[in-house]
Amino acid sequence: MEFPVTRVAPGSKGEQAAAQLRYEIIAGIRGPGEVLSENSIASACGVSRSPAREALRILKAEGLVSLERLGAVVSGMTETDVEELNDIRLLAERFAVERCAEKGDPSLLASLSYHIEQMRLALNRLDGVAFAFEDMAFHEAIIHASGHHRLRTVWEGMRRLILTAMIIATVRRFEEESGFEAYLMQTHVDIYEALRRQDAEAVSDCLQDHFADTRRAVEKSVSTTTKPGGDADD
Amino acid sequence: MEFPVTRVAPGSKGEQAAAQLRYEIIAGIRGPGEVLSENSIASACGVSRSPAREALRILKAEGLVSLERLGAVVSGMTETDVEELNDIRLLAERFAVERCAEKGDPSLLASLSYHIEQMRLALNRLDGVAFAFEDMAFHEAIIHASGHHRLRTVWEGMRRLILTAMIIATVRRFEEESGFEAYLMQTHVDIYEALRRQDAEAVSDCLQDHFADTRRAVEKSVSTTTKPGGDADD
DNA sequence: CTACCATACGTTGTATACAACGTATACATA
DNA sequence: TATGTATACGTTGTATACAACGTATGGTAG
Structure with a gap:
């Protein structure tokens, strides 16, 4: 399934990165416990750290990840x-x-x-x-x-x-x-x-x-x- | 009244700037319609644009401002x-x-x-x-x-x-x-x-x-x- | 073998530089 | 005077550089 990222989040690269990660977390492609650093997201989504950082904040507000010192830990959807x-x-x-x-x-x-x-x-x-x-x-x-x-x-x-x-x-x-x-x-x-x-x-x-x-x-x-x-x- | 910013938001400069602005908006010091650009916040709070930007996103998520193209417009608290x-x-x-x-x-x-x-x-x-x-x-x-x-x-x-x-x-x-x-x-x-x-x-x-x-x-x-x-x- | 210390790496937080876009304004022309 | 255009400015979005901090790892001394 190809997830319609741009339809869910038509905005900036940060929102699109968040949309992609959101999908991957909810779909279980990224499982609970997985650590997402800003750099890893940046390279995975082909953007710089600024949008990656924004994506992480969005996901945090939605309760999908928890921002630890070491990075963002995926909470997952049970x-x-x-x-x-x-x-x-x-x-x-x-x-x-x-x-x-x-x-x-x-x-x-x-x-x-x-x-x-x-x-x-x-x-x-x-x-x-x-x-x-x-x-x-x-x-x-x-x-x-x-x-x-x-x-x-x-x-x-x-x-x-x-x-x-x-x-x-x-x-x-x-x-x-x-x-x-x-x-x-x-x-x-x-x-x-x-x-x-x-x-x-x-x-x-x-x-x-x-x-x-x-x-x-x-x-x-x-x-x-x-x-x-x-x-x-x- | 001196608002206890650090007690409300003990985190980063972005959160503290958000706390300060949040207070000013709710207290009516910044009225509805006022425009907050990232630069103006940065200079007002003595930080760079990165935390200022973060603060604006936080305030947006709380419904206190709406992010327009020209800047963030204060919604206020009626x-x-x-x-x-x-x-x-x-x-x-x-x-x-x-x-x-x-x-x-x-x-x-x-x-x-x-x-x-x-x-x-x-x-x-x-x-x-x-x-x-x-x-x-x-x-x-x-x-x-x-x-x-x-x-x-x-x-x-x-x-x-x-x-x-x-x-x-x-x-x-x-x-x-x-x-x-x-x-x-x-x-x-x-x-x-x-x-x-x-x-x-x-x-x-x-x-x-x-x-x-x-x-x-x-x-x-x-x-x-x-x-x-x-x-x-x- | 254990404990401690130093160093190197990875992380976030922050600052700054650059690019793209829209707007407003001033000026020239009809 | 009205209108169209060009330019300059302000804005956000994005990329990158730097600083501070914690951790992990490796080496060394006991």
Whole structure:
């Protein structure tokens, strides 16, 4: 799989290097315990230390590495990490829909409907990457529609992490799994319908179901990932 | 007020510069709309562009500035921002105590009790900074006790922002307000007691009360702040 | 064989130099 | 006067050089 670095991080070389490393860490290509020095990243990504340094700071903020004195140690993404990430996503989106219910943004429903349709099209093309982007856009629309700046800032801090994990999981699911399409689409439609009915409790339940499914899918991807560089059991 | 930069950010020059700027933005010394170039920060803080650049990235991640092409534009902290920050804090801590209830960490209660006692001592000394640090430690203990790594990562992303706002608000409250001590201490004791009784619902209510009070205090500080550099209403 | 010390290397933190890009301003021309 | 253009400046992004620090390793003395 060739990871769409520039689509995930369209910005500077530092962000692109971070995007590449993020992918490699989440995909398990770089296993937990592996040490990343600024120089090694610089040479690996073909850039100088300045962007490499920036990449490391980004990855640190996302909790993917811990900056030690000797270098950045890869934390990796375990099943627990995926589960926790979904905890937070569920927490954030439930909060967001509560706020949406108060405000009642009419353009949100249109946006969600649009992304559901785009997901259908991507599904027909068996384009996992496109599907993941639309899936992401669906959930991001809910966050944005809340109109809560701070929630959005928090979201921004884990946005690319989530997007990357979703791309990996979705592509793998498209390749390996079968028969999941109906349920995957349905959970999004359920959320949409519940929002349209302004049934807050139903939305909450639908989100919970959806993330339970997401968790299963992502965990399967993460756990089946080989870790060539890993096993650094000091 | 001399802001304890090194206590908030004991790290590199970049982090210290960020701490200083963070304080100045939250305190309103640097108003919304003000433009911060890397060079101006470098000269203002007496460092080179490398730490200045790092500081700007940190502030961007915290949502205090937005990085435009022309430079970093200060977003500032409005009353709405403070309110939103407390929304997220309440959300995070409620989630944390739910997890704590499941696990039942005995050392948490001891930690909370200790910090309450330290708050009392700081109160007697009329030491606003020390009080804020203990207040912070109290709430941070709850987050940590949840054992939720991702929640901690999210918390880490807004930790210094919250700490700075708390220091400013607390110091101001110590200087200007009076008669608030009893209630301020009581809300923390209430949280502690509810946790000790393992009464999840009561904890939630206590947290809500506490943050409602915090919001009032911080908002008062922010709103009464003069903004000499601001008023950049393009 | 062990313990200690010196040296060399690798790491991050910081400063500076260079390149690319956009903008604003001043000037010339219609 | 209005408009188009060219130039100069300020900005970020990137590369490189230097400094400080810790560690690991090798050698030497006991």
